[in-house]
Amino acid sequence: xxxxxxxxxxxxxxxxxxxxxxxxxxxxxxxxxxxxxxxxxxxxxxxxxxxxxxxxxxxxxxxxxxxxxxxxxxxxxxxxxxxxxxxxxxxxxxxxxxxxxxxxxxxxxxxxxxxxxxxxxxxxxxxxxxxxxxxxxxxxxxxxxxxxxxxxxxxxxxxxxxxxxxxxxxxxxxxxxxxxxxxxxxxxxxxxxxxxxxxxxxxxxxxxxxxxxxxxxxxxxxxxxxxxxxxxxxxxxxxxxxxxxxxxxxxxxxxxxxxxxxxxxxxxxxxxxxxxxxxxxxxxxxxxxxxxxxxxxxxxxxxxxxxxxxxxxxxxxxxxxxxxxxxxxxxxxxxxxxxxxxxxxxxxxxxxxxxxxxxxxxxxxxxxxxxxxxxxxxxxxxxxxxxxxxxxxxxxxxxxxxxxxxxxxxxxxxxxxxxxxxxxxxxxxxxxxxxxxxxxxxxxxxxxxxxxxxxxxxxxxxxxxxxxxxxxxxxxxxxxxxxxxxxxxxxx
Amino acid sequence: xxxxxxxxxxxxxxxxxxxxxxxxxxxxxxxxxxxxxxxxxxxxxxxxxxxxxxxxxxxxxxxxxxxxxxxxxxxxxxxxxxxxxxxxxxxxxxxxxxxxxxxxxxxxxxxxxxxxxxxxxxxxxxxxxxxxxxxxxxxxxxxxxxxxxxxxxxxxxxxxxxxxxxxxxxxxxxxxxxxxxxxxxxxxxxxxxxxxxxxxxxxxxxxxxxxxxxxxxxxxxxxxxxxxxxxxxxxxxxxxxxxxxxxxxxxxxxxxxxxxxxxxxxxxxxxxxxxxxxxxxxxxxxxxxxxxxxxxxxxxxxxxxxxxxxxxxxxxxxxxxxxxxxxxxxxxxxxxxxxxxxxxxxxxxxxxxxxxxxxxxxxxxxxxxxxxxxxxxxxxxxxxxxxxxxxxxxxxxxxxxxxxxxxxxxxxxxxxxxxxxxxxxxxxxxxxxxxxxxxxxxxxxxxxxxxxxxxxxxxxxxxxxxxxxxxxxxxxxxxxxxxxxxxxxxxxxxxxxxxxxxxx
Numbered sequence: 003x004x005x006x007x008x009x010x011x012x013x014x015x016x017x018x019x020x021x022x023x024x025x026x027x028x029x030x031x032x033x034x035x036x037x038x039x040x041x042x043x044x045x046x047x048x049x050x051x052x053x054x055x056x057x058x059x060x061x062x063x064x065x066x067x068x069x070x071x072x073x074x075x076x077x078x079x080x081x082x083x084x085x086x087x088x089x090x091x092x093x094x095x096x097x098x099x100x101x102x103x104x105x106x107x108x109x110x111x112x113x114x115x116x117x118x119x120x121x122x123x124x125x126x127x128x129x130x131x132x133x134x135x136x137x138x139x140x141x142x143x144x145x146x147x148x149x150x151x152x153x154x155x156x157x158x159x160x161x162x163x164x165x166x167x168x169x170x171x172x173x174x175x176x177x178x179x180x181x182x183x184x185x186x187x188x189x190x191x192x193x194x195x196x197x198x199x200x201x202x203x204x205x206x207x208x209x210x211x212x213x214x215x216x217x218x219x220x221x222x223x224x225x226x227x228x229x230x231x232x233x234x235x236x237x238x239x240x241x242x243x244x245x246x247x248x249x250x251x252x253x254x255x256x257x258x259x260x261x262x263x264x265x266x267x268x269x270x271x272x273x274x275x276x277x278x279x280x281x282x283x284x285x286x287x288x289x290x291x292x293x294x295x296x297x298x299x300x301x302x303x304x305x306x307x308x309x310x311x312x313x314x315x316x317x318x319x320x321x322x323x324x325x326x327x328x329x330x331x332x333x334x335x336x337x338x339x340x341x342x343x344x345x346x347x348x349x350x351x352x353x354x355x356x357x358x359x360x361x362x363x364x365x366x367x368x369x370x371x372x373x374x375x376x377x378x379x380x381x382x383x384x385x386x387x388x389x390x391x392x393x394x395x396x397x398x399x400x401x402x403x404x405x406x407x408x409x410x411x412x413x414x415x416x417x418x419x420x421x422x423x424x425x426x427x428x429x430x431x432x433x434x435x436x437x438x439x440x441x442x443x444x445x446x447x448x449x450x451x452x453x454x455x456x457x458x459x460x461x462x463x464x465x466x467x468x469x470x471x472x473x474x475x476x477x478x479x480x481x482x483x484x485x486x487x488x489x490x491x492x493x494x
Numbered sequence: 495x496x497x498x499x500x501x502x503x504x505x506x507x508x509x510x511x512x513x514x515x516x517x518x519x520x521x522x523x524x525x526x527x528x529x530x531x532x533x534x535x536x537x538x539x540x541x542x543x544x545x546x547x548x549x550x551x552x553x554x555x556x557x558x559x560x561x562x563x564x565x566x567x568x569x570x571x572x573x574x575x576x577x578x579x580x581x582x583x584x585x586x587x588x589x590x591x592x593x594x595x596x597x598x599x600x601x602x603x604x605x606x607x608x609x610x611x612x613x614x615x616x617x618x619x620x621x622x623x624x625x626x627x628x629x630x631x632x633x634x635x636x637x638x639x640x641x642x643x644x645x646x647x648x649x650x651x652x653x654x655x656x657x658x659x660x661x662x663x664x665x666x667x668x669x670x671x672x673x674x675x676x677x678x679x680x681x682x683x684x685x686x687x688x689x690x691x692x693x694x695x696x697x698x699x700x701x702x703x704x705x706x707x708x709x710x711x712x713x714x715x716x717x718x719x720x721x722x723x724x725x726x727x728x729x730x731x732x733x734x735x736x737x738x739x740x741x742x743x744x745x746x747x748x749x750x751x752x753x754x755x756x757x758x759x760x761x762x763x764x765x766x767x768x769x770x771x772x773x774x775x776x777x778x779x780x781x782x783x784x785x786x787x788x789x790x791x792x793x794x795x796x797x798x799x800x801x802x803x804x805x806x807x808x809x810x811x812x813x814x815x816x817x818x819x820x821x822x823x824x825x826x827x828x829x830x831x832x833x834x835x836x837x838x839x840x841x842x843x844x845x846x847x848x849x850x851x852x853x854x855x856x857x858x859x860x861x862x863x864x865x866x867x868x869x870x871x872x873x874x875x876x877x878x879x880x881x882x883x884x885x886x887x888x889x890x891x892x893x894x895x896x897x898x899x900x901x902x903x904x905x906x907x908x909x910x911x912x913x914x915x916x917x918x919x920x921x922x923x924x925x926x927x928x929x930x931x932x933x934x935x936x937x938x939x940x941x942x943x944x945x946x947x948x949x950x951x952x953x954x955x956x957x958x959x960x961x962x963x964x965x966x967x968x969x970x971x972x973x974x975x976x977x978x979x980x981x982x983x984x985x986x987x988x989x990x991x992x993x994x995x996x997x998x
Binding site for chain 2: 472
């Protein structure tokens with residue numbers, strides 16, 4: 003059983019999805035999806051333990067040997083990502099039923115859980131597989147279900163947002179496919195390990211350069227790197243709240259995983275960073291993303307938009323970390339994957355609670371909420387502080403590592419810019435704090451109650467995780483560090 | 495004492511936190527709630543005094559909590575400078591609580607539970623700062639202090655409070671994140687440690703330019719020290735209720751700032767290195783400019799709290815100068831000034847609050863003749879003014895004496911002139927207030943009116959609780975003049991170990 007864990011990680015949610023149809027009653031489907039997700043979470047914990055103690059796990063699908071058959075390959079990086087995705091998915095699902103009751107018509111509830119599980123399957127598949135074409139297959143599974151999930155939003159603009167995402171996402175996926183095709187043409191293999199061995203021999207050909215560019219642009223579209231981010235704000239803002247939480251915390255992370263996997267493992271560090279000017283490009287785009295998106299966040303009126311732009315800015319930090327191409331910088335990036343998932347899921351879930359009570363998410367409707375929904379607003383505030391990077395929260399930990407990485411590299415100016423960027427976060431977070439705590443409720447608005455327990459429990463679980471992992475960084479730092487070392491081929 | 499020293503050290507941080515629980519628990523009953531605050535502050539003071547005695551007997555106390563990141567731990571220890579700060583803060587917490595009970599009740603402020611809770615949290619942060627064993631711990635509590643005082647500054651909840659809060663948080667968070675954090679991270683990267691060490695942690699062959707740049711980052715980054723041009727938060731914070739202004743913005747927060755500067759100068763750079771850095775002179779002049787300009791601005795303020803706020807900025811400049819002078823007298827003077835200015839300034843703020851509560855006046859121009867109505871308050875105001883100026887028989891004399899000695903030792907004649915000039919300005923903007931309060935008809939154009947007004951005035955002082963607090967604080971200014979030895983001993987003990995020589 004234990005030896006089949008890598009494939010079970012993907013199969014459990016995949017099988018659970020169609021089974022939902024048999025259950026019919028929404029409550030049951032919810033519990034069943036929760037069970038499936040918890041099981042996946044458990045598997046990911048076991049996998050991480052296994053990887054940390056005994057190194058890389060290679061699993062041959064159907065017993066076919068590696069370069070010919072599909073290989074599932076779990077190293078520390080994959081295991082770390084799997085843990086993030088399944089953990090967030092499980093915590094988010096606790097609140098799902100309560101949240102969708104208000105936002106999605108009853109007859110579509112089962113459909114929602116099916117799509118959710120499929121999307122989860124896709125993400126887990128992308129991360130676990132060691133086969134480049136398989137990546138594309140799972141990417142499509144997760145993307146197609148994502149388009150449908152976003153379109154479930156009860157705002158009519160959700161359809162448009164979903165359509166935008168569909169176009170951009172399809173372009174991205176097609177680019178990735180073209181890139182993979184070109185690589186296959188040059189090397190005759192699809193296995194990532196195999197590719198990384200064979201690509202250097204043909205590295206100086208135009209085809210490989212083209213393949214590289216297609217893959218990188220395609221992945222950057224999916225991870226919403228500035229200036230390829232235009233699909234993201236609306237998709238996040240108009241999707242059902244639970245979908246926003248899930249995607250904000252995981253979807254871009256998976257795309258970033260792909261970026262790291264392709265640049266560091268498949269194409270190799272020397273090709274990506276010395277043959278091609280990826281460093282300067284990522285640094286520039288990352289910094290531009292931080293400032294443009296953070297400034298845009300300041301001027302939004304829809305609170306979901308504020309944090310959606312903030313997500314784009316956070317991608318900027320992550321990309322800057324990659325651009326250092328040092329172990330320290332990559333550690334910072336991986337830490338921020340984990341930490342950002344924690345903060346954003348907490349914040350968006352709290353926003354989901356606000357939508358549940360108010361039915362709207364405009365900044366003006368937050369007036370006076372500090373008194374009416376104290377626990378929810380406290381969660382938004384603490385999550386916001388974590389986003390700013392205040393000590394004792396997870397945000398500080400990743401900011402610290404990024405800062406050290408930049409200083410180590412001698413990029414003083416970048417270090418200062420990064421810190422200035424986090425000041426912009428102070429501004430947009432504080433607009434919400436002031437609205438919630440200093441403004442009187444709008445005339446004629448109904449007084450609202452605190453969010454229901456099924457919201458508060460997952461929200462505060464995540465908030466406590468935000469603080470806990472800001473204090474006790476042994477797990478996150480250790481895993482991120484050894485994963486980064488693994489990518490650089492340094493034995494820990 | 496039944497507890498070990500280690501436990502007591504941790505209790506100094508835990509007691510304010512426990513007090514918060516009690517305060518929230520007893521929110522329905524104000525008397526019990528305030529009783530809990532007072533009990534907590536008495537227990538805290540008792541423990542700090544115990545720790546003080548153990549420090550005198552030469553015991554060292556170290557507490558290690560946990561490691562947040564490799565080599566970055568939250569840990570605490572006791573040393574003389576931190577002890578000065580902790581003693582003042584815990585003593586004045588008690589006094590301020592007494593004062594606040596009178597003030598908040600007679601002013602009928604709302605949300606008093608929130609007020610006392612965050613107040614206690616701020617004290618917790620101050621204790622953490624005072625006893626921190628490394629710069630990282632200090633930074634963590636520094637930020638906690640900023641955030642915990644934000645709800646206190648904006649207590650009124652009005653638009654004006656919100657504006658003040660914005661400036662307050664904006665400047666303090668920005669400087670600490672943009673400069674202070676960068677300086678800390680760089681220091682950590684260069685030296686591999688952030689522990690406070692006698693003589694500094696930089697190795698002898700450190701590049702002077704880099705270290706000089708770091709010093710600038712530190713001085714600007716520690717926005718709580720209110721060195722110009724990052725001083726705007728302090729006047730902005732004056733929208734807070736008076737007890738907050740008194741304890742936090744005259745004592746705890748600003749003193750946390752200059753305390754951090756002293757710590758960084760003495761234990762991160764070390765005086766010998768500090769003296770030869772290329773940027774020290776520039777920063778000294780900047781602090782000097784801050785001293786003079788703030789005094790000049792203070793003269794033009796009619797609002798009493800605003801005038802006191804600018805006076806605080808000016809006095810903080812003294813302490814920063816003392817630290818940057820890199821001489822033993824300078825450090826002694828600075829650390830003593832932390833204490834003496836604390837007592838003087840808190841008395842002045844208490845008086846300002848008392849005048850507001852009893853006479854409903856906040857502008858200096860309206861306070862003419864107030865001495866007849868509030869003789870006790872005005873006497874205290876007079877004593878405290880002397881303490882700020884540095885005249886006998888008050889404690890301020892000693893600290894200013896050592897600061898002047900420091901400038902002489904370092905042969906900084908310009909700065910000596912600045913300090914003397916600023917003291918004259920202090921006289922000019924502080925003393926007229928009590929003077930005109932007692933002798934309103936001097937230089938008054940309409941003698942007749944003033945005469946009439948004074949004959950009818952009854953004595954109407956602030957609530958008794960507030961008066962007691964004012965009395966104790968003013969008395970402390972006098973006692974520390976006659977009996978400055980404990981303070982002086984602590985101040986000299988800061989440097990009382992071998993030093994490392996640099997760059998030779």
